[in-house]
Amino acid sequence: MNILIIGSGGRESAFAWKLAQSPKCSNLFIAPGNAGTGQYGKNVNIKVNDFAALGDFALSNAINLVLVGPEEPLVKGIHDYFLADEKLKNIPVIGPQAEGAQLEGSKDFSKQFMFRNNIPTAASKTFTLDTLQQGLDYLPTAGLPIVLKADGLAAGKGVLICTTLEEAQLELKAMLADAKFGDASSSVVIEQFLSGIELSVFVLSDGKNYKILPEAKDYKRIGEGDTGLNTGGMGSISPVPFADAAFMQKVEERVVIPTVNGLKKESIPYKGFIFIGLMNCGGEPWVIEYNCRMGDPETESVMPRIESDFVDLLLGVANENLNTVELKISPKTAATVMCVAGGYPGEYVNGQTITGIENVRDSIVFQAGTKSENSEIKTAGGRVLAVTTVQNNLFEALQHATADAARIYYDGIYFRRDIGFDLI
Ligand code: AMP
Ligand code: GLY
Numbered sequence: 001m002n003i004l005i006i007g008s009g010g011r012e013s014a015f016a017w018k019l020a021q022s023p024k025c026s027n028l029f030i031a032p033g034n035a036g037t038g039q040y041g042k043n044v045n046i047k048v049n050d051f052a053a054l055g056d057f058a059l060s061n062a063i064n065l066v067l068v069g070p071e072e073p074l075v076k077g078i079h080d081y082f083l084a085d086e087k088l089k090n091i092p093v094i095g096p097q098a099e100g101a102q103l104e105g106s107k108d109f110s111k112q113f114m115f116r117n118n119i120p121t122a123a124s125k126t127f128t129l130d131t132l133q134q135g136l137d138y139l140p141t142a143g144l145p146i147v148l149k150a151d152g153l154a155a156g157k158g159v160l161i162c163t164t165l166e167e168a169q170l171e172l173k174a175m176l177a178d179a180k181f182g183d184a185s186s187s188v189v190i191e192q193f194l195s196g197i198e199l200s201v202f203v204l205s206d207g208k209n210y211k212i213l214p215e216a217k218d219y220k221r222i223g224e225g226d227t228g229l230n231t232g233g234m235g236s237i238s239p240v241p242f243a244d245a246a247f248m249q250k251v252e253e254r255v256v257i258p259t260v261n262g263l264k265k266e267s268i269p270y271k272g273f274i275f276i277g278l279m280n281c282g283g284e285p286w287v288i289e290y291n292c293r294m295g296d297p298e299t300e301s302v303m304p305r306i307e308s309d310f311v312d313l314l315l316g317v318a319n320e321n322l323n324t325v326e327l328k329i330s331p332k333t334a335a336t337v338m339c340v341a342g343g344y345p346g347e348y349v350n351g352q353t354i355t356g357i358e359n360v361r362d363s364i365v366f367q368a369g370t371k372s373e374n375s376e377i378k379t380a381g382g383r384v385l386a387v388t389t390v391q392n393n394l395f396e397a398l399q400h401a402t403a404d405a406a407r408i409y410y411d412g413i414y415f416r417r418d419i420g421f422d423l424i
Contacts, residue, residue: 002027003027003063003066003067004031004044004054004058005030006054006067006073007031008030009069011293011300013040013368014299014303014388015067015069015294015303017040018310019311020040022310024309024315027061028041031048032046034367034368034380036385051073055082065091065311065314067314068095069294072153074292075104077097079093079271092317094273095271095272096292097270100272100292105153105292108189110289110290111189113262116262116266117261122191122193127190128176128188132173136169136173139165139172144164145163145193146162147190148162148172148188148190149188151186151189152187154184157181161193168190175188197242198280198288200275200278201275201278203256204273204313205263206320208323209316209320212251213306215239215240215248216238216302217423219236222340231345232345232382233338234338236295236298236300236334238298238334242280242423250283256276259274259290271320273292275291275292302334304390305390306330307329308327333391333392333394335398335401335420336419338383338415338416339384339415341382342411343412344414345382350378352378352412354384355408355410363387363405364387364388366385366386366387368386369383397420
């Protein structure tokens with residue numbers, strides 16, 4: 001089979017690493033990929049939102065399956081684009097159509113979906129510029145802290161947690177009246193704060209059947225001890241020690257099944273990943289958000305724990321017979337440490353030469369923000385490399401991942417040495 005992965009980050013590197021191991025995958029392409037994905041397949045210089053060029057490439061290279069990594073092309077309708085074209089419509093795309101991608105593309109859509117389907121989530125109401133005054137009146141009833149969420153995609157920056165009513169009032173006005181997040185904040189969800197500990201649960205669905213992939217926890221803050229600015233993710237672990245069988249059973253019964261059934265009942269086609277951001281509040285799962293894709297850097301910890309052929313799982317989605325495909329998961333623990341550029345998530349420079357990847361002993365290095373230049377690997381983004389180790393327990397996995405990250409060098413390299421240590 002010829003498979004095309006769309007995307008260029010650590011998540012797509014982990015997909016490529018896994019798919020390349022399948023005897024069923026004869027040719028693997030990654031568009032646009034990075035300096036590391038070239039080890040697993042062939043990079044193709046096409047941007048993730050250039051649907052016409054991706055479609056042409058798929059036809060001229062006899063692509064049999066397309067796996068979409070990031071949310072943006074899904075929300076913009078890449079799957080619909082393929083379905084609407086006579087020649088492309090028979091190439092299966094893994095990732096929902098635009099309607100299903102609204103689970104991530106619109107916070108209001110996802111909240112209404114959860115309310116309709118009795119899925120546990122924080123109470124909320126949605127307001128626009130026309131209803132700004134009602135929003136301001138609602139704020140004092142929401143308790144403190146108050147969570148404000150821009151409705152649309154805001155590159156991970158659209159959620160504000162306000163600790164005072166005054167701050168919430170100012171921010172609500174900034175979002176609705178001053179377009180703080182552009183179009184994304186033309187609607188704002190005001191939501192009750194949930195206190196607990198977060199984790200990410202991943203579901204693969206063919207629209208009728210589902211498989212629960214290994215869960216993971218990611219670490220979003222730049223600083224050790226979960227301090228400082230939010231980032232795209234500084235590391236991850238899988239499995240998550242507090243997500244025991246009893247908790248995961250609640251997740252399946254109260255969240256996963258109602259989500260998959262709700263999509264079916266509402267005639268929303270969904271072939272792809274459902275990333276459920278959950279809060280464990282005293283042993284009870286509450287949904288914080290859905291994403292229509294896998295997480296990054298969670299995928300880097302999840303893929304190495306999947307023992308089954310990943311092509312079979314994706315074909316199960318394409319052929320709507322996922323129930324007949326076996327999902328075998330390793331009981332071992334994966335830990336991922338993300339090496340970032342100095343200054344990230346603020347300003348940083350690109351183009352630093354990366355050395356020492358060959359010195360890594362026990363880990364897989366999934367490249368993220370990298371590019372090849374004059375036969376060197378250079379940094380080309382804030383999150384540069386994900387270093388993943390799989391071991392018998394969390395402590396060993398973390399020790400090896402951290403030790404291996406320290407074997408890599410580029411000017412300004414930074415990584416957290418405490419990923420997962422809160423859970424030991
Ligand atoms: P999101 O962009 O929806 O992933 O939200 C970003 C982060 O904000 C989440 O990962 C949570 O840490 C936090 N968050 C979102 N909603 C809530 C909530 N209702 N209560 C507490 N924290 C929240
Ligand atoms: N790691 C969180 C995300 O991918 O959105």
